[in-house]
Amino acid sequence: MSLLHEIEPLKQTALAELKAAPDLAALEQTKGAWIGPNGRFTALMKQLGTLSKEEKPAAGKLINAAKTELEAALAGRRSDLELKAALPREPTDFTLPGRRRALGKLHPLTQVTEDIVRSFRKIGFAVADGPEIEDEYHCFDALNTPADHPARDTQDTFYLASAGAEADARVMSHASRNSLLLRTHTSSVQIRVMKSQPPPIRIIVPGRVYRRDNADATHNPTFQQIEGLYVDKGVTVGDLKGTVEFVFRELMGSDVKIRFRPDYFSYTEPSFEIDFTNALVKKMGKDWLEIAGCGMVHPQVFENVGYDPEIWTGWAFGFGIERIAMLRYGINDIRLFYENDVRFLKQF
Numbered sequence: 001m002s003l004l005h006e007i008e009p010l011k012q013t014a015l016a017e018l019k020a021a022p023d024l025a026a027l028e029q030t031k032g033a034w035i036g037p038n039g040r041f042t043a044l045m046k047q048l049g050t051l052s053k054e055e056k057p058a059a060g061k062l063i064n065a066a067k068t069e070l071e072a073a074l075a076g077r078r079s080d081l082e083l084k085a086a087l088p089r090e091p092t093d094f095t096l097p098g099r100r101r102a103l104g105k106l107h108p109l110t111q112v113t114e115d116i117v118r119s120f121r122k123i124g125f126a127v128a129d130g131p132e133i134e135d136e137y138h139c140f141d142a143l144n145t146p147a148d149h150p151a152r153d154t155q156d157t158f159y160l161a162s163a164g165a166e167a168d169a170r171v172m173s174h175a176s177r178n179s180l181l182l183r184t185h186t187s188s189v190q191i192r193v194m195k196s197q198p199p200p201i202r203i204i205v206p207g208r209v210y211r212r213d214n215a216d217a218t219h220n221p222t223f224q225q226i227e228g229l230y231v232d233k234g235v236t237v238g239d240l241k242g243t244v245e246f247v248f249r250e251l252m253g254s255d256v257k258i259r260f261r262p263d264y265f266s267y268t269e270p271s272f273e274i275d276f277t278n279a280l281v282k283k284m285g286k287d288w289l290e291i292a293g294c295g296m297v298h299p300q301v302f303e304n305v306g307y308d309p310e311i312w313t314g315w316a317f318g319f320g321i322e323r324i325a326m327l328r329y330g331i332n333d334i335r336l337f338y339e340n341d342v343r344f345l346k347q348f
């Protein structure tokens with residue numbers, strides 16, 4: 001068979017194979033077998049040189065036309081196969097519910113804080129706020145905390161660098177300077193609120209506080225507290241105990257028991273440590289857990305804010321929110337609250 005007659009049948013076979021290629025890889029192989037450097041159609045073109053002068057033009061034209069046709073078929077099949085590869089294998093069910101974006105959640109400490117605030121609101125307490133960068137006056141002096149109290153030591157508290165602070169520290173007594181610091185407790189807000197309004201007062205103060213503690217399972221350099229302050233005429237320790245009991249029962253269940261032990265805080269007199277117990281505490285193998293400090297507002301504190309201690313009485317307390325959250329959720333390491341590991345946070 002002459003070359004001229006071979007072109008058409010070869011082209012037909014090549015076209016059929018290209019169209020039948022089941023996927024892109026097979027298509028590339030078929031392309032190689034026909035129009036690649038060693039392809040059968042390429043070999044045909046190489047034979048053109050062996051033809052006579054008369055045969056060459058017609059054969060050349062035919063081969064070129066066939067090659068164009070093969071290349072078009074190749075491109076057509078390639079785009080078909082590419083489209084097919086991009087389509088989903090399963091048919092789309094447009095009646096399925098959409099994929100919802102996962103909603104974020106409140107941090108467990110925020111949740112506990114909100115619960116505590118809700119309980120106090122029921123008995124008429126309002127939320128008050130104060131700055132985290134405090135001065136020594138509001139954090140210590142006005143709270144009747146003497147200059148030599150360990151809480152005021154530079155080893156226990158984060159003081160802010162300020163011009164001349166070092167010189168101050170060398171030549172002045174604690175009482176006569178007023179350095180800035182990161183508040184060590186929310187008690188400073190007691191002073192700010194009492195100075196800004198007349199009694200009676202019924203506030204709680206949730207907020208962040210700072211201590212120069214190394215982080216371990218039960219300490220963190222920053223943590224959260226809730227302060228409470230109640231000032232009115234004829235306020236007694238009974239009011240304090242009843243309020244604390246009410247709130248802890250709301251928070252931790254009706255089996256909660258509260259115990260007051262004598263303690264010392266310079267801004268309350270008398271002062272108490274509040275111990276707490278319930279089934280959970282027993283499960284931890286303990287009889288009682290220390291949970292808060294409290295007491296009757298010291299007359300000197302009333303003097304400092306301009307309230308007459310002969311007329312006004314009150315109580316105050318302060319406790320750590322992490323402690324409550326750890327008890328409530330059975331968490332054994334305070335650092336987990338501050339690592340922002342979503343696997344931990346998602347559980348609450």
Ligand code: DAH
Nearest residue numbers: 185268293294295316317318
């Ligand atoms: N400020 C204390 C602390 O950080 C807690 C405290 C104790 C607050 C007695 C009070 C109080 O209001 O009366 O440990």
